Every structure is written in C-alpha cells, then in structure tokens.
Amino acid sequence: MANFFNEMTAFAGSEDGPVREHYREFGAWLARQSDERIERKRAEADLAFRRVGITFAVYGDGAGTERLIPFDTIPRIIPAHEWTALQAGLIQRVKALNMFVHDIYHDQNIINAGIIPARQIYQNAQYRPEMQGIDVVSDIYAHIAGVDIVRAGEGEFYVLEDNLRVPSGVSYMLEDRKMMMRLFPDLFARHRIAPVEHYPDMLLENLRSVAPGGVNDPTVVVMTPGMHNSAYFEHAFLAQQMGVELVEGKDLFVNANAVWMRTIRGPKRVDVIYRRLDDDFLDPLAFRSDSSLGVPGLLSVYRAGRVTLANAIGTGVADDKSIYPFVPDMIRFYLSEQPLLNNVPTWQCRKPEDLAYTLAHLHELVVKEVHGAGGYGMLIGPASSKAQIEDFRRRLVAKPDGYIAQPTLALSACPTYVENGIAPRHIDLRPFVLSGKTISMVPGGLTRVALEEGSLVVNSSQGGGTKDTWILEE
Amino acid sequence: MLSRTADHLYWMARYTERAENIARMLDVAVQTSMLPQSQADTEQAWRAMLGISELQQAFDASHAELNETNVLAFMAIDPANPSSIVSCLTAARENARAVRGVLTTELWETLNGTWLELPARVAPDGDPSAFFDWVKHRCHLARGVALGTMLADEAMVFIHLGTFLERADSTARILDVKYHAVKESVTAELLTQREFYYWAALLRSVAGFEIYRKVYRDTITPARVAELLMLRADMPRSLLACMEQVVSNLKAVRNDVSSDTERQAGKMQAQLQFARIEDILEAGLDNTLSRFMQDVYDLGNRISRDFLVPLGA
Numbered sequence: 001m002a003n004f005f006n007e008m009t010a011f012a013g014s015e016d017g018p019v020r021e022h023y024r025e026f027g028a029w030l031a032r033q034s035d036e037r038i039e040r041k042r043a044e045a046d047l048a049f050r051r052v053g054i055t056f057a058v059y060g061d062g063a064g065t066e067r068l069i070p071f072d073t074i075p076r077i078i079p080a081h082e083w084t085a086l087q088a089g090l091i092q093r094v095k096a097l098n099m100f101v102h103d104i105y106h107d108q109n110i111i112n113a114g115i116i117p118a119r120q121i122y123q124n125a126q127y128r129p130e131m132q133g134i135d136v137v138s139d140i141y142a143h144i145a146g147v148d149i150v151r152a153g154e155g156e157f158y159v160l161e162d163n164l165r166v167p168s169g170v171s172y173m174l175e176d177r178k179m180m181m182r183l184f185p186d187l188f189a190r191h192r193i194a195p196v197e198h199y200p201d202m203l204l205e206n207l208r209s210v211a212p213g214g215v216n217d218p219t220v221v222v223m224t225p226g227m228h229n230s231a232y233f234e235h236a237f238l239a240q241q242m243g244v245e246l247v248e249g250k251d252l253f254v255n256a257n258a259v260w261m262r263t264i265r266g267p268k269r270v271d272v273i274y275r276r277l278d279d280d281f282l283d284p285l286a287f288r289s290d291s292s293l294g295v296p297g298l299l300s301v302y303r304a305g306r307v308t309l310a311n312a313i314g315t316g317v318a319d320d321k322s323i324y325p326f327v328p329d330m331i332r333f334y335l336s337e338q339p340l341l342n343n344v345p346t347w348q349c350r351k352p353e354d355l356a357y358t359l360a361h362l363h364e365l366v367v368k369e370v371h372g373a374g375g376y377g378m379l380i381g382p383a384s385s386k387a388q389i390e391d392f393r394r395r396l397v398a399k400p401d402g403y404i405a406q407p408t409l410a411l412s413a414c415p416t417y418v419e420n421g422i423a424p425r426h427i428d429l430r431p432f433v434l435s436g437k438t439i440s441m442v443p444g445g446l447t448r449v450a451l452e453e454g455s456l457v458v459n460s461s462q463g464g465g466t467k468d469t470w471i472l473e474e
Numbered sequence: 475m476l477s478r479t480a481d482h483l484y485w486m487a488r489y490t491e492r493a494e495n496i497a498r499m500l501d502v503a504v505q506t507s508m509l510p511q512s513q514a515d516t517e518q519a520w521r522a523m524l525g526i527s528e529l530q531q532a533f534d535a536s537h538a539e540l541n542e543t544n545v546l547a548f549m550a551i552d553p554a555n556p557s558s559i560v561s562c563l564t565a566a567r568e569n570a571r572a573v574r575g576v577l578t579t580e581l582w583e584t585l586n587g588t589w590l591e592l593p594a595r596v597a598p599d600g601d602p603s604a605f606f607d608w609v610k611h612r613c614h615l616a617r618g619v620a621l622g623t624m625l626a627d628e629a630m631v632f633i634h635l636g637t638f639l640e641r642a643d644s645t646a647r648i649l650d651v652k653y654h655a656v657k658e659s660v661t662a663e664l665l666t667q668r669e670f671y672y673w674a675a676l677l678r679s680v681a682g683f684e685i686y687r688k689v690y691r692d693t694i695t696p697a698r699v700a701e702l703l704m705l706r707a708d709m710p711r712s713l714l715a716c717m718e719q720v721v722s723n724l725k726a727v728r729n730d731v732s733s734d735t736e737r738q739a740g741k742m743q744a745q746l747q748f749a750r751i752e753d754i755l756e757a758g759l760d761n762t763l764s765r766f767m768q769d770v771y772d773l774g775n776r777i778s779r780d781f782l783v784p785l786g787a
Contacts, residue, residue: 227572236575246575251478262477264628264781265729 005155005412006424007076022079022472025190030074038073041183042417045071048179070465071176072416073183076427076447080194080474083443086149086157086431089340090441092331094145094433097162097318099334101141104317105131110333116326123401124323125371126165126316128279130286134303136312137210138437142319143310144203144274145433146170149341149445151412158342158409160428162327164311164319166276170432171234172466173446174199174241180468192473194443200241202434202442203274209436210308211271218271221247221261225277225293235276247273249281254297259307272308279313321404322348322370344409350401358405359396362389365405366456367396380456382408411456414467416449426450428458429469443471479573480632481782486569486585487636493562494613495644499526500549500559501606502679507542509671520545526651527557550605551596559609560596563588566616578623581616588612634723635777642716643770645680649703650763652676665694673699680711700759701751713766717743720773727781735776742769 008027010017019027049068078086103110104121111118121127146167148160177196181188204220211218224235226248239246251261252270260267275282281291286299301307317323325346328339347354347365358365367379379392396403413424431445447467448458458464503523507516517540524530524545532555537544552558556565567589574582595608617637624630652672665673673694677683682702689706690698704713721739728736754762 240575245476245479247476248478251476262784264475264477264480264632264727266731266784 004410004424004426005151005153007151007412007414007427022077026075026077026187029187029190038417042073045073045179045183048182049175069172069460070451071179072449072465072467073180074415074417074422075180075468075470076414076429077470077472078429078444079472083194083471085340087441087443089157090147090431090433091439092335092337092340093147093159093162093327094142094435094439096331096334097145097164097327098139098141098435100330101312101315101318102136102139103334105134105314110330113333115329115333116323120322120326121317124317124320126279126314126320128314128317130299130303131312131314135305137212137305137308140210140435141312141315143206143210143312143435145435146430146445147433149429149431150409151429152409155412156342158344159327160344161321161324162319163430165278165316166311167430167432168231168234168276169430169446169448169460169466170199171237173432173444173469174237176446176466176468191470194471194473196442196444199432199442200238202440203238204242204244206434206436206440207272207274207308207310210310212306212308215271219244219269220272220274221245221252221270223247223249223252223273223275223277225281229276231276238274249292249294252295252298254295254301257301257304257306259295259298259301270307272310274310279316282309282313320370321346321368322350322401325404344406347405349396349403349405354405355396355400358403359393361405362393364408366408367392367403367405370402370404380408383454383456408456411450414447414449416451416465416467418451418453423453425453426456426458427467444469475576475628477782477784479576480628481778482569482573483576483629483632484636484777484782486566486573487633488640489562489566489569490585490613490616491637491640492557492644493559493566494610495641495648496527496549496557496559496562497606497609497613498679498681499523499648500546501603501610502675504542504546504602504606505678506671506675511668516542522651522654523549526647529555529557546602550602560592563592563609563612576629578619580623581619584612584616584619588616628727631723631726632781634719638716638719638723639770639774639777641711642713642720643767645703645711645713645716646763646767646770648676648679649700650760650767653700653759653763665696670694677702682709682711685709697751697755700755704754704762705746705749705751707747714743714746717746724777729780731784732780735773735780738769738776739773742766742773 005011006016007020008023009019046068049071100110104127108118110116111121142164144167146163146169148163150158150160152158173196207220208218220242221244222235222239222242224232224246226232229235236246245251245261247261253260253262253267255267259270259273261270277293280288281293283294283296283298284291285296287294298307299313302309302313325343325348328343331337331339347358349355349358358367361381362379363381363384365381367381369377379388381389384392411426411428414427415422416425418425427447427449429445429447431441433439433441447469448460449465449467450456450458451463451465460466500523503519506519511519520540520542521530524533527549529549533540533545533548536554537548548555548558550559553560553564555561567585570577570582570585595605620630620633624633673696674683677686677694677699680703682699686694686699686702689702689709692698702709702712706712707714707718709715717739721736721743724732724736724739
C-alpha cells in the first residue's frame with residue numbers, strides 16, 4: 001500500500017513516517033480539529049458549490065446531467081523551492097513547444113534535422129496546412145497551456161501531458177482557493193500561502209499583449225461552444241472575472257476583413273478571441289462545414305493577421321501523445337539546454353520493437369490513444385481484467401500507430417477525506433502557463449485527486465475530485 | 475452588451491411576467507366559476523380564457539371536452555403548451571441560464587429555485603389557487619431580487635423592456651376578451667349582479683379591485699374600469715404605466731437605428747396619455763384595444779430588430 005510517495009508523511013518501512021516539514025503546521029492544526037467541525041465545513045462547501053452552480057456536465061450520462069466536482073478540504077502543499085524548480089522547467093518546456101509549433105508551420109528545421117519524422121507531423125489530425133507560412137503575433141501559439149505534472153517514485157516530477165488546445169480547470173483552482181479561505185481563514189493566518197486570485201488579470205493582460213499590431217485598446221472576448229458544453233461554467237466564469245464578453249459563434253460575424261460582435265449599439269470590432277472550442281468548429285467554411293458553433297470566414301481574417309486566436313489554430317500538432325516523446329529533443333534542439341522536467345518513458349507502438357514490447361507487457365503498462373483526452377480510451381494494465389486487456393490487444397494490433405504505452409507510474413498520494421476518515425489518494429497537478437510577451441503563471445495550479453482507493457485516474461469526467469494547492473513561501 | 479445577451483434578458487423577463495399574468499387570469503377564473511351560473515356561461519368563460527392567449531385551436535386539438543379541469547391543466551401545467559405557466563417558467567430559467575454570468579447570483583438562484591421547485595408544485599391533486607399564489611409570489615420575488623441586486627445598467631433596461639411590454643400586452647388582452655363577453659354593459663351606469671361580478675373579477679385579475687375602490691370611491695362601472703386599466707399612469711398594470719416604462723427604457727439604450735422605434739413607442743404613450751375614456755368608448759373599446767395590441771406586437775418586432783437580433787453587419 002505504501003508503495004508510493006506520500007506528499008504529507010515520509011515513508012518509513014511499511015508504516016507512515018514523520019510528517020514532512022512543509023506539512024508540519026497543517027498537520028498540527030488538523031490534529032486539533034474536531035471531526036464535527038470538519039464535517040460541518042465539508043457540508044458547507046458542498047452546499048456553496050451547488051448553489052453557485054460550479055458544476056460539470058458529464059457527456060453520455062443523459063442530457064443535461066450536471067454534477068459537482070468533489071472538493072477535498074486537505075490542501076496539497078508544495079514548498080517554495082520545489083515550485084521554483086518546477087516553474088523553471090515549465091517555462092523551458094512551454095517555450096520550446098511554442099518554438100516547435102512555429103517551426104512546423106515555417107521552416108521545419110526540426111524535421112530537416114532528422115529529429116522528428118515528417119510523417120509524424122503530416123499524419124497528425126491536428127496539423128493544419130492552412131497555417132503553413134502564416135505569422136502569428138510574437139510567434140506565440142500556445143497562449144494558455146495546462147501541463148499535467150505527476151510525482152512518482154521517490155518524489156520526482158514528471159510531465160504526463162502538455163495540454164495546448166483548450167485546457168480547462170482553472171476556475172476550480174480559483175474557486176477551491178476561495179472556498180478554503182472562506183472555510184478555514186485561521187489556516188491562512190498560520191501559513192504564507194502564495195496567492196492565485198490574480199490569474200484572471202494575468203490572463204487578460206496576456207491576451208491583450210498578443211492583439212494584432214496597431215491595436216491600442218484591444219477588445220478581448222471569450223468564445224464558448226454554448227451552455228451545453230461541459231466546461232460552460234468555466235467559460236462564463238472567466239469572462240465575468242476578466243470583465244469581457246462571453247460570445248458564441250452566432251454573436252460574431254466577419255465583414256471587411258475583420259471580426260465583429262453584434263451588440264445592442266451596433267457591430268463592435270473584436271481583436272482577441274480566447275476560444276474554448278477546437279479548431280474543427282471554428283469556421284464552417286474552412287473546417288467542419290456542419291459546425292454551427294463557429295464563424296464563417298474567421299480563418300481568412302485570422303490568416304490576414306487581423307484577429308488573434310488563443311490558442312492559435314494548429315497548436316494541437318504539439319499536443320499529441322505521439323509527439324510527446326519528442327519534447328525533450330525539442331528543448332535540446334531549440335534552446336540548446338538540457339530538459340529540466342522528466343518525460344515519462346514512452347513506447348511508440350508505431351515502432352515494431354516498441355509494439356512488441358507493449359504487447360508482451362500489457363498487464364503492467366498504461367496504453368493511451370495518441371489523440372485521446374479526458375481519461376477516455378485508455379488501458380491501465382494492472383487495474384484491468386483479462387478481457388479488457390485482450391480487447392486492447394486487438395485494437396493495438398489493428399492500429400498500432402494510434403497508441404503509445406507508458407509504465408504504470410506509482411503516482412504520489414495526498415491525505416484525503418474518504419468515507420472512513422482520512423486516507424492517501426493519488427493526485428496530479430495542472431499548472432496553467434501563460435505565454436505572451438513573457439511566460440508567466442500563478443504559483444501552483446489545479447490539484448486533481450482520484451477518490452477511489454488505488455485509482456490513478458484523476459479526470460473529473462471519471463469521478464476525480466480537486467484540492468486547493470498551496471505553494472508555501474519561505 | 476451583446477445582442478444575444480440582451481435578447482435572453484428580455485425574454486427571461488417576458489416569460490416571468492407572462493407566467494404571472496396567466497396565473498392571475500386562471501386564479502380569477504377559478505373563483506368566478508364558483509358563482510352560480512348556467513352550463514353555457516361556464517363553458518363560455520373558459521373558452522374566453524383560452525381566447526386571451528389565442529389557444530382555442532391548440533386546446534381543441536388535444537382535448538375532447540372543454541371544462542375547468544382540462545383548461546386548467548392545459549394552461550397551467552401542460553409542458554406541450556408553450557404558453558402554459560410551466561413552459562413559461564422553464565423558458566425564463568433557460569434564458570437566465572444562458573446569461574447567468576450577467577445576472578447576480580441571487581437573481582439566478584431565485585429563477586433556478588423556482589424551476590427546481592416546479593415539479594413538486596404541480597402535483598395533480600394540488601389546490602390550483604395555492605399553485606397560482608406560489609407562481610405570483612415567485613414572480614414578485616424574481617422582480618424584487620432583480621431590482622434589489624442588479625446594477626442599474628443596460629442589462630436592467632432590457633429586463634424592464636421585457637417586463638413592461640409583456641404586461642401591456644397582457645392587460646390589453648384581458649380587457650379585450652372580457653369586453654367581448656359583456657359588450658352590452660360597457661356604457662351601462664348600473665350593472666346587473668352578473669355583470670358586476672364579471673367586472674370585479676377582471677379588476678382582481680390585474681390586482682386592481684382595491685385600487686379601484688381607492689381611486690374612485692364609487693360603484694364599479696365598465697367605463698371607469700377601462701379608464702383605470704388603460705389611462706391611469708399610477709395604476710402599475712395599466713397600458714399607460716407600461717408604455718411610460720417602455721419609452722423611458724428605450725431612451726436609455728438609444729442607438730443609431732432605434733429612433734423610429736422610440737417614435738413609435740412615444741406615439742403609443744401619447745395616445746393613451748391624452749385620451750379620454752368617453753372618446754375611446756364612443757369609437758369602440760375593441761377597436762382601440764386591437765390597434766394597441768397590434769402596435770405592441772410591432773414594437774416587439776422593432777426592438778428585436780434594433781437591439782436583440784440585428785441582421786448582418
């Protein structure tokens with residue numbers, strides 16, 4: 001059971017050892033709390049989240065199903081020096097990823113140098129030939145990245161995936177903090193917890209900084225697929241927090257080589273669109289013609305450099321499990337630096353020898369679809385039945401280049417409230433990295449927790465919960 | 475503000491107001507039906523009720539018999555009838571949900587709370603009057619919470635526009651339909667007992683009975699009822715009071731294309747403001763009312779075109 005890194009207590013033989021330094025104050029506080037107080041606070045948090053409607057729509061679970069994401073009141077604490085190292089690694093990684101996307105849509109040096117095979121790019125559904133040779137403001141493509149970080153083994157950090165398309169979850173990061181401050185103000189007096197509440201301001205500033213050239217006071221909007229999208233709450237939340245309009249495709253139109261929104265005072269020019277829908281749905285004239293969510297003609301205005309989309313069209317080419325294994329090489333290639341963050345060792349099933357290894361070790365590996373996301377379409381060998389493994393084997397053999405495999409990491413765990421008290425549950429961390437004129441982020445990110453005992457899947461669509469994340473200033 | 479946002483706010487308010495007005499009409503109809511009257515009169519009264527919302531055809535298509543139970547079920551709780559109270563409250567909530575970021579948390583929670591409680595309130599063996607009271611109360615609450623918590627900005631203007639345009643339409647419809655039922659008594663100075671109850675019920679349905687007593691301190695005459703509901707600026711549900719609100723709110727959101735709409739609304743207001751009830755009755759109350767309802771309909775279309783669903787660029 002104790003065969004994983006515990007965030008709060010050091011490992012000592014088969015038992016939990018002493019509380020780690022950065023959890024000492026919290027642990028002492030927790031020991032003084034009565035069960036009744038904690039229970040009352042947990043009920044208060046539940047009620048508040050439901051009333052405000054911080055919910056998540058679940059796909060394929062009956063139309064209009066709204067569910068609360070469970071919130072756990074034990075924070076995930078990271079000491080400042082660990083965060084400083086993580087942050088440096090994140091900045092390095094996102095910088096290289098942006099350079100990679102720019103390179104792919106321009107000179108393709110990395111292909112010419114033989115580091116990434118061309119077919120890995122051209123066969124990628126996220127590659128957009130429309131972007132070839134197009135310049136975007138400051139050469140930034142991934143304005144908002146949600147990089148998933150896990151801790152394994154003795155506590156080393158690994159990057160699990162780089163979410164560069166429309167990463168979500170930042171509203172939970174902000175709401176979790178607000179909730180913790182409301183429930184336990186005494187804790188904030190005892191700790192020096194780095195604030196995160198300024199994220200919307202940073203985001204707005206970042207978006208304004210990438211407006212098309214020559215625009216003085218850019219108009220920024222958040223674009224949502226609509227109220228039936230699973231993350232609609234977050235879209236509305238971010239628009240409200242930034243004080244900008246939340247638009248749907250039908251609120252926008254293209255005229256005179258510019259994008260406009262329909263307002264009660266007539267058309268208003270839009271300069272920056274923080275879009276929360278995939279490339280495919282942005283412009284029915286260019287991509288999926290059956291999309292009623294997009295804006296006809298948007299791509300042509302975008303290509304002319306007269307509107308900024310965040311993230312850029314075609315960024316997904318770098319956010320794919322088949323490209324992921326190459327990120328350390330990108331860092332070396334573009335920055336001439338050694339990667340600061342670890343990649344998880346990955347077998348690329350398109351390679352015959354990797355496929356053979358994977359097929360022989362299915363019961364101990366995690367197998368993922370290269371284009372999958374959200375915890376759907378993956379196999380966790382050690383936790384799967386024989387039938388599930390055999391089913392995946394057939395799929396792998398039929399389409400090897402659709403899959404990668406990774407060792408099943410013993411994710412770190414954090415004490416969490418469960419039915420019978422407190423027990424360790426596996427967690428990950430999603431910091432939100434903003435790229436504009438500079439690369440910035442608020443300290444920490446969203447900690448997700450797999451609430452089922454032994455489960456490694458933290459996705460909210462799969463029953464995961466969240467925790468407040470504290471970076472302790474020294 | 476986005477046109478779509480304004481559109482949702484406007485319809486959120488219209489549907490809330492509509493739900494309340496239907497509840498008011500049905501409530502009074504239930505009370506009136508307890509008075510002694512012939513079978514034909516009862517049936518006629520319920521048919522008139524359907525007529526107010528232009529629902530006779532839809533009702534006949536799905537119901538064999540015209541009676542109190544069927545009309546109440548159809549107009550109050552039938553989700554297949556887009557004008558039923560249940561449909562209106564649901565539509566109000568859906569419109570609110572689409573723009574919840576623009577609403578205060580309290581307003582959203584009020585509208586959402588009404589919707590969440592609705593299934594428990596429409597129990598088939600429930601007391602209709604209790605249901606109507608609850609609907610009226612929830613609509614009062616929504617309006618009060620909006621006034622008490624929302625910033626007085628453009629969002630509030632479109633909420634007002636929806637409320638008062640809907641209310642103007644509703645008061646005119648009630649008056650029109652009732653008038654047709656007792657045409658012969660309109661100029662009477664002394665009413666029969668049946669006619670008295672009829673006009674009293676009409677007043678009650680717009681919360682005007684007590685106001686009438688206070689304003690006129692006299693017996694009920696159709697002419698004065700019509701005057702109260704059409705021309706009194708201090709009667710909150712009168713046509714004039716509603717039009718004054720529409721005019722001032724339109725002015726607050728004036729844009730490049732809305733001058734014609736403002737002129738139209740101003741004209742409607744002026745016609746009421748400077749009218750005398752004697753002249754209206756002489757020209758025919760029904761003529762005035764049908765023109766007014768047509769004007770309200772046109773005004774709604776103009777507001778849509780100028781602000782809510784502008785075409786192209």
